[in-house]
Amino acid sequence: MSAAEPVDLTVADLHPALGDPTLTSMNFLNEVSERYPAAVSLAAGRPYEEFFDLAAVHRHLDTFHRHLVDDLGHRPEQARRLLLQYGRTKGIVHHLIARNLAADEGITVDPEDVVVTVGCQEAMFLVLRALRAGPADVLLAVAPTYVGLTGAARLVDLPVWPVAGGSAGVDLADLAAQVHRARAAGLRPRACYLMPDFANPSGLSIDTAHRQRLLDLAAQEDLLLLEDNPYGLFHSDDGPRPPTLKALDTGRRVVYLGSFAKTVLPGARVGYVIADQRVAGPGGRVGPLADQLAMIKSMVTVNTSPIAQAVIGGRLLEHGCSLVAANTRERSAYTRNLRHLVAGLARRFPALPDQPDQPDRPAVRWTVPAGGFFVVVTVPFPVDDALLDRSGRDYGVLWTPMAHFYDDTEPVRALRLSVSAVTPEQIDVGLDRLAALITDEVTRLAG
Amino acid sequence: MSAAEPVDLTVADLHPALGDPTLTSMNFLNEVSERYPAAVSLAAGRPYEEFFDLAAVHRHLDTFHRHLVDDLGHRPEQARRLLLQYGRTKGIVHHLIARNLAADEGITVDPEDVVVTVGCQEAMFLVLRALRAGPADVLLAVAPTYVGLTGAARLVDLPVWPVAGGSAGVDLADLAAQVHRARAAGLRPRACYLMPDFANPSGLSIDTAHRQRLLDLAAQEDLLLLEDNPYGLFHSDDGPRPPTLKALDTGRRVVYLGSFAKTVLPGARVGYVIADQRVAGPGGRVGPLADQLAMIKSMVTVNTSPIAQAVIGGRLLEHGCSLVAANTRERSAYTRNLRHLVAGLARRFPALPDQPDQPDRPAVRWTVPAGGFFVVVTVPFPVDDALLDRSGRDYGVLWTPMAHFYDDTEPVRALRLSVSAVTPEQIDVGLDRLAALITDEVTRLAG
Numbered sequence: 001m002s003a004a005e006p007v008d009l010t011v012a013d014l015h016p017a018l019g020d021p022t023l024t025s026m027n028f029l030n031e032v033s034e035r036y037p038a039a040v041s042l043a044a045g046r047p048y049e050e051f052f053d054l055a056a057v058h059r060h061l062d063t064f065h066r067h068l069v070d071d072l073g074h075r076p077e078q079a080r081r082l083l084l085q086y087g088r089t090k091g092i093v094h095h096l097i098a099r100n101l102a103a104d105e106g107i108t109v110d111p112e113d114v115v116v117t118v119g120c121q122e123a124m125f126l127v128l129r130a131l132r133a134g135p136a137d138v139l140l141a142v143a144p145t146y147v148g149l150t151g152a153a154r155l156v157d158l159p160v161w162p163v164a165g166g167s168a169g170v171d172l173a174d175l176a177a178q179v180h181r182a183r184a185a186g187l188r189p190r191a192c193y194l195m196p197d198f199a200n201p202s203g204l205s206i207d208t209a210h211r212q213r214l215l216d217l218a219a220q221e222d223l224l225l226l227e228d229n230p231y232g233l234f235h236s237d238d239g240p241r242p243p244t245l246k247a248l249d250t251g252r253r254v255v256y257l258g259s260f261a262k263t264v265l266p267g268a269r270v271g272y273v274i275a276d277q278r279v280a281g282p283g284g285r286v287g288p289l290a291d292q293l294a295m296i297k298s299m300v301t302v303n304t305s306p307i308a309q310a311v312i313g314g315r316l317l318e319h320g321c322s323l324v325a326a327n328t329r330e331r332s333a334y335t336r337n338l339r340h341l342v343a344g345l346a347r348r349f350p351a352l353p354d355q356p357d358q359p360d361r362p363a364v365r366w367t368v369p370a371g372g373f374f375v376v377v378t379v380p381f382p383v384d385d386a387l388l389d390r391s392g393r394d395y396g397v398l399w400t401p402m403a404h405f406y407d408d409t410e411p412v413r414a415l416r417l418s419v420s421a422v423t424p425e426q427i428d429v430g431l432d433r434l435a436a437l438i439t440d441e442v443t444r445l446a447g
Numbered sequence: 448m449s450a451a452e453p454v455d456l457t458v459a460d461l462h463p464a465l466g467d468p469t470l471t472s473m474n475f476l477n478e479v480s481e482r483y484p485a486a487v488s489l490a491a492g493r494p495y496e497e498f499f500d501l502a503a504v505h506r507h508l509d510t511f512h513r514h515l516v517d518d519l520g521h522r523p524e525q526a527r528r529l530l531l532q533y534g535r536t537k538g539i540v541h542h543l544i545a546r547n548l549a550a551d552e553g554i555t556v557d558p559e560d561v562v563v564t565v566g567c568q569e570a571m572f573l574v575l576r577a578l579r580a581g582p583a584d585v586l587l588a589v590a591p592t593y594v595g596l597t598g599a600a601r602l603v604d605l606p607v608w609p610v611a612g613g614s615a616g617v618d619l620a621d622l623a624a625q626v627h628r629a630r631a632a633g634l635r636p637r638a639c640y641l642m643p644d645f646a647n648p649s650g651l652s653i654d655t656a657h658r659q660r661l662l663d664l665a666a667q668e669d670l671l672l673l674e675d676n677p678y679g680l681f682h683s684d685d686g687p688r689p690p691t692l693k694a695l696d697t698g699r700r701v702v703y704l705g706s707f708a709k710t711v712l713p714g715a716r717v718g719y720v721i722a723d724q725r726v727a728g729p730g731g732r733v734g735p736l737a738d739q740l741a742m743i744k745s746m747v748t749v750n751t752s753p754i755a756q757a758v759i760g761g762r763l764l765e766h767g768c769s770l771v772a773a774n775t776r777e778r779s780a781y782t783r784n785l786r787h788l789v790a791g792l793a794r795r796f797p798a799l800p801d802q803p804d805q806p807d808r809p810a811v812r813w814t815v816p817a818g819g820f821f822v823v824v825t826v827p828f829p830v831d832d833a834l835l836d837r838s839g840r841d842y843g844v845l846w847t848p849m850a851h852f853y854d855d856t857e858p859v860r861a862l863r864l865s866v867s868a869v870t871p872e873q874i875d876v877g878l879d880r881l882a883a884l885i886t887d888e889v890t891r892l893a894g
Contacts, residue, residue: 005733008699008724014577014739015603019729023742030536049524052531054512057754058505065501077496084499084714089477118565118716118748125747129602130461151746155576156462252455267531269565269752277455282466286452292461295470299598300572301565301748305716307504308752 017154036392040430042417043398047262060314089294091116093313099321106247113276120259120271125152126293131190132158140192144405169206191224197232198372201416208242230259235371263323268308337419348435373420382411397433464601483839487877489864490845494709507761536741538563540760546768553694560723567706567718572599573740578637579605587639591852616653638671644679645819648863655689665700677706682818710770715755784866795882820867829858844880
């Protein structure tokens with residue numbers, strides 16, 4: 001800081017989240033991609049944008065408007081008011097979200113249990129704000145954990161305790177142990193957060209039998225589960241998709257977090273939460289947790305833009321409320337890219353029989369997910385932000401250090417690759433550059 | 448609660464804001480207006496919707512798209528990405544907001560100091576989240592206070608200390624006294640919140656000389672001012688509009704909270720904050736407070752829908768970035784309504800020379816604001832939610848008890864009337880019904 005530069009405040013005067021690595025690292029990742037715009041980005045988890053179309057946005061808006069008038073019988077001035085005036089805190093496309101969940105996920109939802117949010121991020125934020133009542137509360141989360149969850153928890157002063165993921169997607173013995181450990185310490189584990197389908201960042205999915213055991217454990221331990229499902233629709237054709245936790249949930253154990261960013265458009269910033277848990281209020285009034293979340297929402301964003309909701313609503317209506325059907329092209333692009341990436345890794349890092357794995361220096365390995373956007377590559381050296389910066393500058397390829405998804409400062413020997421926003425040609429170039437980086441790094445460390 | 452009704456949680460398990468009157472009263476006010484849809488509503492602070500037009504929304508979107516391509520030189524795929532993909536946390540219409548503030552408010556702003564938010568509510572929330580670092584922090588706010596500010600403060604566990612408004616809009620002696628009182632108690636007053644123009648709910652404005660004295664006091668006491676300005680454009684033609692605090696601010700004392708809900712469309716849910724305060728971070732890096740707010744925003748809503756921003760951007764572009772020009776019809780409707788309401792009150796409640804005021808039983812009085820949406824009527828009896836419910840049911844007129852704008856449980860003998868969402872004919876009917884209620888209530892209490 002130069003002596004001449006005026007300063008009005010310091011970060012230490014502000015909320016502690018602002019000095020926390022979770023928030024600053026998110027910033028760092030954005031800055032790196034701005035710093036090296038010419039690099040191939042295998043970092044961005046953005047959806048494929050080749051099919052984005054502004055004309056479709058206009059059409060969706062009109063489709064939803066016609067739905068208000070023709071299907072729901074609104075007078076023109078009522079329809080105009082719904083779209084353009086202040087409105088219902090819980091949203092105006094809740095009925096279509098209920099139909100979508102019935103069609104695509106086999107989830108039966110009362111539309112009154114839906115809160116339409118400003119992206120899934122606000123849904124997470126509202127749930128964590130509601131659940132954090134005091135300093136004894138903690139949140140459990142399967143590690144590695146989506147950064148947006150950890151960041152939202154920081155903003156409401158809610159500690160996040162990692163639960164081992166293991167190869168099954170969630171280690172139930174560890175989950176039980178963490179619950180017991182928290183309770184023994186006088187703390188209150190409010191919920192366990194996880195992405196059961198093609199998790200960000202691990203790429204792992206949980207199989208049906210294990211989902212059932214997880215629900216049983218949650219009932220036994222009286223624990224809520226926060227199920228985040230942005231990628232479920234993007235499975236390969238190799239086998240049937242397991243049902244969501246919410247579809248299996250008979251005891252209102254699951255708060256379901258939904259996103260339209262990947263299945264419709266990120267630019268609408270529309271997500272939702274299904275919160276059917278029954279909450280007793282003063283005077284013995286009982287209503288859904290959704291109503292409590294809406295009260296919080298009224299003081300965060302008032303309501304989700306009805307114009308943005310109408311874009312999503314129109315898209316849903318144009319496809320019979322099924323986003324499976326609407327995403328045929330996108331799904332095959334992601335599946336193609338995922339296979340291309342995995343094959344490309346196998347070609348560039350063949351198994352080397354003369355260099356057997358050693359515990360402290362494993363070979364290059366990677367996950368082979370059955371869908372979603374992400375592959376995790378394990379390498380024989382620690383991967384940090386400095387290496388990413390060097391990768392962008394000297395090698396022209398960007399990726400995400402897995403250390404960003406762990407809530408501690410231990411070195412992590414892994415990086416995340418995303419296939420969602422690139423072409424097969426870009427994957428080839430990116431993998432060539434990544435292979436060069438890894439080879440150089442191994443040589444450097446051996447030398 | 449019936450014995451058969453299942454319960455999963457109680458409000459007492461959740462964040463304390465959910466049991467707080469600030470949040471539940473907001474809910475109550477919404478419920479009352481749903482319960483009596485046939486009543487004339489002098490309660491709603493919604494903008495006049497007669498000129499709302501879905502075709503204009505389509506046009507604004509296209510106007511902004513053309514601006515990206517023609518004025519800013521974006522390639523078609525770049526423009527599409529900006530509108531539909533994930534994007535810049537601080538927003539994409541910041542340059543147009545800077546032009547708008549220069550044109551309409553005489554405020555010079557670096558676009559990098561702007562954060563585009565999901566309505567002004569999110570702007571308030573971000574600022575309060577940033578400023579509340581620990582339990583010693585308190586916020587000062589001119590009373591009566593906008594409910595959305597108090598609600599946002601509740602969500603971040605930040606106590607709100609009232610500062611007397613007085614007839615000048617803010618009582619500077621009381622402001623200084625509250626600052627000293629807080630500091631003497633070991634607390635840290637982070638800022639003082641106020642609406643200098645046609646405040647919600649008081650209708651009061653602060654004159655230019657008093658604004659200058661307020662800025663001097665803020666400098667002397669090293670205090671930030673949070674200036675909220677949703678109504679400034681809607682002044683009558685009776686005299687010049689005083690400059691905003693931000694226009695007078697030479698010491699980066701003012702965080703300016705802006706809204707497009709009343710000047711463009713509530714349904715876009717777009718607002719903004721100007722935060723040019725210089726913040727020193729770790730390693731001596733100095734940047735605007737706006738960047739810190741953006742880090743918080745990335746964990747609350749990620750970014751504001753670029754589609755919604757484009758609607759606002761297009762409207763700005765179509766009017767040379769001046770919303771004064773764009774709101775000629777709206778402003779004359781509000782001015783007409785305000786005069787009609789004040790004249791209607793004078794006709795229905797003439798001064799009664801044979802019933803002189805007594806301290807414990809004043810006659811009916813009202814404010815005469817020079818603009819904005821709100822008139823406060825003082826009556827000779829306490830005004831509470833039960834009376835509002837009776838007014839809706841038995842008299843067919845809705846209004847807002849002023850008690851909702853005070854952060855305590857003292858009875859308040861006043862109610863707020865809004866002129867923004869009604870016609871002169873509805874004002875006549877509403878005032879007839881209100882006069883009947885007041886007369887009956889005075890008779891009942893005297894009897």
